[in-house]
Amino acid sequence: MRILGIDTSTKYAGIAVLEDGILLAQSTMQFMASHSEKLLPEIAHILEIMKIPLETIDYYAITVGPGSFTGLRVGISTAKGLSFVTKKKVIPVSTLEVIAWEFPYCKYQICPIFDARKKEVFTALFKWENNKILRLKEDSVLGINALVDWIKEKTIFAGSGADFYKEKLIEKLGSKAIFPPLIYSVPHPGIVAYIGLQRINEATNGKDLKPEYLRKSEAEIKITLSTSSQDKV
Structure with missing residues (x-):
């Protein structure tokens, strides 16, 4: 096929x-x-x-x-x-799911982010469990502070918006925010x-x-x- x-x-x-x-x-x-x-x-x-x-x-x-x-x-x-x-x-x-699939079997949550402008992001939340990717949050558009409220554990942030909001996310989340190389931000x-x-x-x-x-x-x-x-x- x-x-x-x-x-x-x-x-x-x-x-x-x-x-x-x-x-x-x-x-x-x-x-x-x-x-x-x-x-x-x-x-x-x-x-x-x-x-x-x-x-x-x-x-x-x-x-x-x-x-x-x-x-x-x-x-x-x-x-x-x-x-x-x-x-x-x-x-x-x-x-957003395409970005999440770039981290197979990762032990951390995965949060893809694209800049939606107007101080908002397109985002969702995923996690790998039992060799399967699970969707924890539906595709959404929201402000960065609302996104931060989603995060309760260490999370990988990837996508063009992750680099744009990197300093803000580190300020809010500290060591909970993990950023991979930018090559993983491309679908x-x-x-x-x-x-x-x-x-x-x-x-x-x-x-x-x-x-x-x-x-x-x-x-x-x-x-x-x-x-x-x-x-x-």
């Missing part, structure tokens, strides 16, 4: 191909240009050099958020297009594909795929505020 994993949730974008749990190819890049300009050409490039015909991909796995609003739209639109063309299903994956597409392999039963038609923003985009907020102001006139 072949799964194509895609991630565009951060400033990085990645593609990976997994066959029966074995990684065949993986590409992760920090795109200086828009994801929309590079994603499809990179997918085509990976499949071409590995001599993997698109029609031999059985499923697509895609991060649906939280993360960059623009990046998620590009990735999900691409997955929908591929699903439509090949008539193959798509498996949605939480970006790896091979893990996206691997999680997809575990979730085949959650595969959906591409047209049903939706991003998990967790909150409204700036454009939506402006529209809501504008509509509210007009209603008051």
